[in-house]
Amino acid sequence: MNAPLPRLIEDVVELGDLTKSVGFMLRMTQVRAYAQFFRAFSGTDVRPGEFTVLWVLALNPGLRQGTLARTLQIKPAHMTKLVQRLAQAGYLLREVPPEDRRSVLLSLTAAGLEHVERHRAQFHDVHAPAHVGLSEGEYGQLLTLLGKLTFKDVPECP
Amino acid sequence: MNAPLPRLIEDVVELGDLTKSVGFMLRMTQVRAYAQFFRAFSGTDVRPGEFTVLWVLALNPGLRQGTLARTLQIKPAHMTKLVQRLAQAGYLLREVPPEDRRSVLLSLTAAGLEHVERHRAQFHDVHAPAHVGLSEGEYGQLLTLLGKLTFKDVPECP
């Protein structure tokens, strides 16, 4: 018997120069990467943003909350919520240092560290070259190019 | 006098192998691309999603709403809202064809077409190679690699 063959007939849509826009292509690929991530981690409570925060704190204990936010391109207001949730879950510790009582230093608890260790392998495997349809070489090229992107603004004045 | 030099002192944060994950890198770059887009179009009512929808409809008049949604990786529930808003704004027309009265066919109004024409140039200029710090060649390479990405799932069974 043949496989189901679902959705074989899908209309072809003309996109024009849209496929030549990095903005559009980044959006498309990022959405699909997210979907792949959630499929791979379905059944667990691992979310990309949260896990990334824990990952970075594992490498940088005592990091300031604001520095973490800027590094991961997360806005302060959202970082507050993320941190509250992860602290509530028992994965990280908030500490207000005496030398600057405005700031908050973050570090992992034992549970947080264990959580990172437990999912570290799968986290890196999800988007491995073979899982995204690239060769090792292409994968490296892609990372290099993504790392080069700057998004500087070019003012309209001459 | 010297320039302001703000934010010169920014802590260095160790990211480890995070920078070797396409998922993470796609997320970082996409967020920055969005920011660049909104900066460029500040003062206008142009949003990436909406404009992309109008763009595709300009190239594919009479496209079905569902086909459009699948093409642009937009979920049906959200596409409904997008279409309602754009129809309200007078940019597109919804039409229920007699041969399948479940579906909705979309096409641009004159105002919608004019809107696309008015911002077409800037839309393509925003993320032009020079504005994202890449050479023409690198830009083409990046587009090719992004186009190759597949995000197939690899089941755990051997």
Place this chain on the structure above:
DNA sequence: CGGAAAAAGTATCCGTGTAAACAATTTCCT
């Protein structure tokens, strides 16, 4: 010193996008 300005983080409200349940229509199968 002492007040103005800046910095860090938080609370509140809003926009974007999704999942799940639903209504309407068409197709499929016997």
Place this chain on the structure above:
DNA sequence: AGGAAATTGTTTACACGGATACTTTTTCCG
């Protein structure tokens, strides 16, 4: 034919993430 199943789009309820305004603390000068 006629009822089950699939398809299409919408409604509703909610999660994610950001903008803005605010509180607390520190810094910056006079």
